[in-house]
Amino acid sequence: MKLVLKILVVLILLAVLGRVAFVRFWPSEEIAALGEDTVQAEAASMEDVLLVAGLVRPAVTIELRAEASGIVESVAAREGERVMTGQELVRLDSSLAQSSLDQAEANLLQSELQDAATRLELDEDTLALRRKTYERQQALFERGLIPMEELDRAELEVRSSERTVERARRNIESSQARIAQARAAVDQARTELQHTTIRAPFDAFVLRRSVEPGSGVAGLSQSASGGTVLMTLGDARESALYAKATASDAQRLEPGMQARIRLDTDPDTALPGVVQSVSTAGDVDQNSRLTTFPVVVALSEQPPGGWVNVPAQAEIVLGEQVDSVAVPERCVRTSTAGQSFVYVRGQSGRIFRQVELGVIQDDRVQVRSGLEAGQTVICLSGR
Numbered sequence: 341m342k343l344v345l346k347i348l349v350v351l352i353l354l355a356v357l358g359r360v361a362f363v364r365f366w367p368s369e370e371i372a373a374l375g376e377d378t379v380q381a382e383a384a385s386m387e388d389v390l391l392v393a394g395l396v397r398p399a400v401t402i403e404l405r406a407e408a409s410g411i412v413e414s415v416a417a418r419e420g421e422r423v424m425t426g427q428e429l430v431r432l433d434s435s436l437a438q439s440s441l442d443q444a445e446a447n448l449l450q451s452e453l454q455d456a457a458t459r460l461e462l463d464e465d466t467l468a469l470r471r472k473t474y475e476r477q478q479a480l481f482e483r484g485l486i487p488m489e490e491l492d493r494a495e496l497e498v499r500s501s502e503r504t505v506e507r508a509r510r511n512i513e514s515s516q517a518r519i520a521q522a523r524a525a526v527d528q529a530r531t532e533l534q535h536t537t538i539r540a541p542f543d544a545f546v547l548r549r550s551v552e553p554g555s556g557v558a559g560l561s562q563s564a565s566g567g568t569v570l571m572t573l574g575d576a577r578e579s580a581l582y583a584k585a586t587a588s589d590a591q592r593l594e595p596g597m598q599a600r601i602r603l604d605t606d607p608d609t610a611l612p613g614v615v616q617s618v619s620t621a622g623d624v625d626q627n628s629r630l631t632t633f634p635v636v637v638a639l640s641e642q643p644p645g646g647w648v649n650v651p652a653q654a655e656i657v658l659g660e661q662v663d664s665v666a667v668p669e670r671c672v673r674t675s676t677a678g679q680s681f682v683y684v685r686g687q688s689g690r691i692f693r694q695v696e697l698g699v700i701q702d703d704r705v706q707v708r709s710g711l712e713a714g715q716t717v718i719c720l721s722g723r
Contacts, residue, residue: 377721378685383713384666386706388659389699390592392635394583396603396643396652398545398574405567406557408432408535419549422576423540430551430570432536441529448522455515462508470498535559538570545648548572574648579639580616581654584623584632593618597656599637604651612640615656655699665711666704671719672697682707685716 410432417429477494480486550569551557557568581601585593593615600610616638622631637654672680672695680697683690698706711717 376718378716378718379668379671381665381667381707381711381713381715381717384664384704384706386664386666386701386704387657387699389706390585390589390656390658391653391697391699392581392583392585392589392637392656393651393653394581394635395649396579396581396601396639397649398547398576399578399580399638400575401547402541402573402575403569404429404538404541404571404573405560405569406430406432406535406538407560407567408437408532409557409559410434410436410536412551412553412555412557414553415549415551417540417546417549417571419546421546423544423546423573425540425542427540428537429540429546430538432538432557434533434536437529437533437536441526441533444522444525444529448519448526451515451518451522455512455519458508458511458515462505462512464505466501470494470501474498540573542573543576544573545576546571547574547648576642579642579648581613581637581639581652583635583637583654585618585635586630586632587622590618590633590635592658593635593656597658599657600655601637601639602653602655603643606644609644610655611643613637613654614640664698665707665713666701667707667711667717668719669700669703669705670721671717672705672707673720682711683718684711685718690718 412430413433414431415429416431417423417427423429474491474494474497477486477491481488481491549571551571557570560567581599595615595617597615599613599615601613602608602610614637616636617634618636619634622633624631637656643650667682671682673682674680679694681692681694684693685691693710695710696708698708700706
């Protein structure tokens with residue numbers, strides 16, 4: 341039994357060694373028959389481009405919050421839907437707000453009626469008449485035609501009218517203040533009623549819908565957190581690619597550089613863009629310990645089809661044509677870790693080479709490092 345096991349182990353080792361020798365030392369003609377061929381890396385004049393990857397998402401994202409409290413009556417937009425400026429999104433039960441408005445308007449009317457009644461007490465004509473009467477009585481008294489009692493009585497009537505007019509004026513001021521207060525209450529109640537209908541503040545995509553019909557929401561004044569979040573909206577007027585670059589790549593970037601953005605949903609279409617910002621504050625990944633720097637590339641036009649939060653790549657133009665090494669795109673392979681590599685034909689067989697890629701032009705890909713012109717590269721045929 342032990343002898344049989346030893347024989348099986350030897351056979352397995354021979355099979356593995358044979359496979360290695362088969363792959364490494366068979367001539368290229370036989371490799372081609374197995375789905376591979378070889379090409380030579382060639383020097384080529386290609387555009388100096390840096391590739392960055394990230395997500396295309398709205399340049400502005402906001403949380404739409406309730407300004408009035410109440411029960412959600414209807415929600416008129418779904419997640420992923422595009423909405424226009426002023427479009428109704430959420431409607432709250434308005435019965436309570438309407439009652440408050442009706443009460444405020446009734447209070448305003450009552451204050452205005454009280455003001456009108458108060459103005460009737462402002463008898464300035466009587467005051468003016470009594471002043472003239474007093475002046476005539478004073479003249480008659482000086483001529484000795486009337487007694488002192490009549491002059492005193494006329495003066496008392498003048499002072500009484502003055503007090504009545506002054507009291508009426510102060511009552512009018514008070515009633516005017518009540519009217520202003522009542523009007524403010526009407527305006528507030530009307531605003532509360534308007535806030536029961538929530539509309540889109542700008543053209544946007546509904547990124548998240550947070551309430552459903554029947555949900556209770558708290559307004560700004562009733563919530564310590566600033567009102568219940570109804571929806572999360574992304575500005576549909578402006579989008580940007582949010583990516584990250586290594587320190588060496590970030591140093592080569594400047595705001596204003598032109599770029600071409602390709603969405604994973606439509607990789608054949610290049611959307612124009614421009615580098616908006618390159619952060620000088622790095623982010624450290626806790627797992628890989630790699631430090632990267634945020635890069636924002638603004639799209640000059642909106643993605644077709646209204647795609648948001650979609651993976652994309654940006655080809656940032658660093659300069660004009662530069663001497664590069666290029667190979668067919670089918671020659672470059674990708675490891676499970678996402679790294680690009682090629683197999684180079686050497687004297688002892690195929691050699692693994694990790695490479696840094698640049699721009700893809702036609703069917704050729706720019707190799708920024710890891711490969712030299714003239715080296716023989718083993719490529720997959722039929723890709």
